[in-house]
Amino acid sequence: MSVAGGVSQGLARARQIGIEAVQIFTKNNNRWQEKPLDPGEVARFREAAAGFRRELLVSHAGYLINLASADAALHARSVEAARDELDRAEALGLSWVVLHPGSHLGTGEDAGLARIAAALSQLLSATESYSAGFLVENTAGQGSALGYRFEHLAYLVEEVQSDRLGVCIDTCHLFAAGYELRTSAGYRDTMSQLDSTVGLSRVGAVHLNDSKKPFGSRVDRHEHIGQGELGTDGFKYLLNDKRLRHLPMMLETPKGPEMLEDVENLKVLRSLLGTARVRAQG
Numbered sequence: 001m002s003v004a005g006g007v008s009q010g011l012a013r014a015r016q017i018g019i020e021a022v023q024i025f026t027k028n029n030n031r032w033q034e035k036p037l038d039p040g041e042v043a044r045f046r047e048a049a050a051g052f053r054r055e056l057l058v059s060h061a062g063y064l065i066n067l068a069s070a071d072a073a074l075h076a077r078s079v080e081a082a083r084d085e086l087d088r089a090e091a092l093g094l095s096w097v098v099l100h101p102g103s104h105l106g107t108g109e110d111a112g113l114a115r116i117a118a119a120l121s122q123l124l125s126a127t128e129s130y131s132a133g134f135l136v137e138n139t140a141g142q143g144s145a146l147g148y149r150f151e152h153l154a155y156l157v158e159e160v161q162s163d164r165l166g167v168c169i170d171t172c173h174l175f176a177a178g179y180e181l182r183t184s185a186g187y188r189d190t191m192s193q194l195d196s197t198v199g200l201s202r203v204g205a206v207h208l209n210d211s212k213k214p215f216g217s218r219v220d221r222h223e224h225i226g227q228g229e230l231g232t233d234g235f236k237y238l239l240n241d242k243r244l245r246h247l248p249m250m251l252e253t254p255k256g257p258e259m260l261e262d263v264e265n266l267k268v269l270r271s272l273l274g275t276a277r278v279r280a281q282g
Helices: 007-016 039-049 072-092 109-125 150-160 171-177 184-197 233-239 260-271
Strands: 022-024 057-060 096-099 133-137 165-170 203-208 249-251
Touching (some): 007 039, 039 072, 057 072, 072 109, 072 133, 096 165, 096 203, 109 133, 109 150, 133 203, 150 165, 150 184, 171 233, 203 233, 233 260, 249 260
Parallel strands (some): 022 057, 057 096, 133 165
C-alpha cells in the first residue's frame, strides 16, 4: 500500500478497500538514507494497526540493499540499511521485513550466500530483543540474483538458525524461476519441494503476482491476476491450500492512485476461494 502522506495512511487506504494483510515501504525504497520516522506518525500508525492482526502487517526493504555483495563498502552500507529497515519495523510494531537476498555480481553463488547468511546472523544477533524479523524472498533469478532456488533459501535458514528468519514466497518469481503452479500435480510438486528443503513452517508471507514473462524465463515482471502467463489456476491451488491460509498474502501488481486495480485483483482472487481441493503430496 502507498504510504504517501505518512505510513499510517497505508493502513487507512487498506481499510478503504477491505484489505486485511498490508505490506508497506517504511522509507523511500530507492534511497539509502531517509529521515527517521516521526514519533507522532509512529503513534498514529500503531493506533490504526490496532484494527489489524499484527502478523498480517509487514514491510518491504529497499531495493538498493545487497547483502551478497563482495564490495566491502557496499556490503557495509547494505547491512546498515537493513538494520534501519528492521528498526523501523520494530518501532511500528510490524511482524516482518521482506528482504531480497541479493546478487553475487559474478563472485559465485556459494560465496554470495555465505555473505548473506553472515550479515543476517549479525543483524539478528544485534537485535535479540526485537519481535520483528526478516523474511528472505525467493527471486526469479534474473542476472546474478540469489534465492531463485529453494535450496538457496534453505541454506540461509539453516545457517542463521533464528526463529526471526523465514521466507516470503512470490508466485511470479516462482513461475519465472521454473517452479510449476498451473496444474494440480505441478503445484503439489512445487510445494513438496518447498517443504522438503525450506519447510512450510518457515514461510511467513506470500506475494500474489501473475507474470508477464513465460515459465522459466528468469525475468521478474509482475502482471495483474489472471492476465499473465501464470493464469488463475495456480492462485486457485494456493488460495485453497489449508497449510497456507493463515499467512499474509499481498498483491504487488501494477497500481493506480485510486486503487481500482487492487480492488479488481482482490475480486478475482476471492472468487477462487473454495474452488479447489489441495492434497499434500507424499
